[in-house]
Amino acid sequence: MSTKRIMKEYGECVADTPEGMKINFDENKITKWEVLLDGPDQSVYALPEVLSVSVRQGGHFKLEISFPPEYPFKPPVVSFKTKIYHPNVSNDDKGSMCLGLLRAEEWKPPNKVVAVLRLIQTLLIEPNPDDAIEPSIANDYKENYKEFEKTAKEWVKRYAK
């Protein structure tokens, strides 16, 4: 069991949490992390209007990161608990993400969760339509960006407030 490794990674994450993220960590269940993530300002996932000064601008997304028993020899599993209109997040109740580092054949054991978190942030700013899990959304993104932006923003308003 990789307790030592996960604890250490948590420590590192706390010391150096990427901006706009909050990790909820339960010591009784260290293999499931809840991550609260604000849609980055540069992305379409930021809430369009400032509600009040104290409220952060971005849409609020809840993610779950679970560590398989084989961790770190298998990559962690990321799932969006908040619906999001994004070519790389599956549009179902799983909200799964499966690209780059998160693929078993790409993942190397020394890779860290913090890199995964940064990858997610980068993807929110710049989706990767060529490696999409939702081809129709990817198509929208590539061919009809205006429409994509509209839907994505609508979803943020509807689901990610």
Added chain:
Amino acid sequence: MLPLFHPLMQRLDSDFDIDQDDVGFESQDKDIIPAKHAYEVDFTVYSPEEIQGHQDKQIAEVSNILGQPPEATAILLRHARWNKERLIDQYMEKTDEVLERAGLGDTADAHPPRLERIPGFVCDICCEDDADLDTFAMICGHRFCVDCYKQYLQTKIKNEGEAARIRCPGDGCNRIVDSKSLDLLVSANLKDRYQELLTRTYVDDKDHLRWCPAPNCVYAVDCRIKDKDLMRIVPTVHCECSHFFCFGCSLNDHQPAPCSLVKKWLKKCEDDSETANWISANTKECPKCHSTIEKNGGCNHMTCRKCRNEFCWMCMGVWSEHGTSWYNCNRFEEKSGHEARDAQARSRQSLERYLHYYNRYANHEQSAKLDKDIFLKTEKKMTQLQNTTGMSWIEVQFLDSASQALQQCRQTLKWTYAFAYYLARNNLTEIFEDNQKDLEMAVENLSEMFEKPIDQLQGLKVEMMDKTAYCTKRRIILLDDTAQNLKEGKSLVRSLVLVTCTNQPLGQWKFNVTLP
């Protein structure tokens, strides 16, 4: 040589002496010239040891040319997907690049891999830092504790089935783990699996090699049929494990139908497009709202339940135009209903055609399954025969051959129906259908005999042997003839039945579908 007493066969034989090599049972000159029919292809079956041998030989050969140690050569070859010529060319041209890409950069003075203890080392994977931690790194310097390294390799080999192209666990490192390092790190029970996977990649990477798809079979088959020839040749091969399969698509033997037809046919049978066909043959649409209606009795005066439209089932015309002859549609020549009726008839015809072939195809498939059961019973029968009649084991073998012949013939017959479904009618189709009919009759005759009670079987031995031989012969004739036509378009007339038709021009098989 089997005795042949079947009257029809005698007739055929006496008519066509020239076809001796065509009839597929042992003839005296078999040892000199093995019979080769148009439907047969050349192939070789290899055992895992032989495949290993091939690899070793190629590795040794290339190792000499490149001046690299065998371990490195093996990695290079696997990386180049066993394309030896290309590897050598590229290696000569840009050695460093080739080595780098295969994960072998700077190995010139190969340090033998070994475990080391490094003071102050912290494993980046498990975060352990014990002073007596054994560690390992390849020449790339990505060092981890030996347990993590082992665990990594085990995950790759066991769970992910990787072997030839496992990369260094280091972040971003593309160096491939060489076999010496693996030898050092991988436990004995995993090594077998590793070797097996390595052998697998060799076969998978070679176009002319294919694993036998039978469950638990360890053999591979070598056959030099090109993909583009699959339209003209149906390369059935016979594995050492006794499984017959198609080298082109790995499905069970489907001669005489070519792979592409088989694929089409299976798709067709699987699709519910035929359900749609049924609907269009058995139902009509309301001419107004287009709801689908099945008429299961009653008069021709239809009132659509959905839109309340009233129409005549016979002519599909509006009911109010029917005048007084309400229960007897006399508007048959009316144009409004004409097209609807035509479409209906065409659909019905195409459905019936499909069902004709499908039912026969399915019937043989079903019968072949039943024959499998019989095959199991055969063994029991054989033992019983030996006990009750005192016949020796060798004397009851005729049941076994009969059973096998049945299996094979039914398999062929099954596919003749799929084949025929796609054939456009010409003079060849008739010959084909005659062949098909002859084989089918022979098979049913034998099948019937096979089910006789045990006490009668002994008396039927000679007759059964005849019938078995006859079935086999009919099958060969059919396959040979079909394959010949398929292969050449214009046939060298070899089959017995075809000789009787030489006055007709023989053309290519024509299919009513377009094939790739």
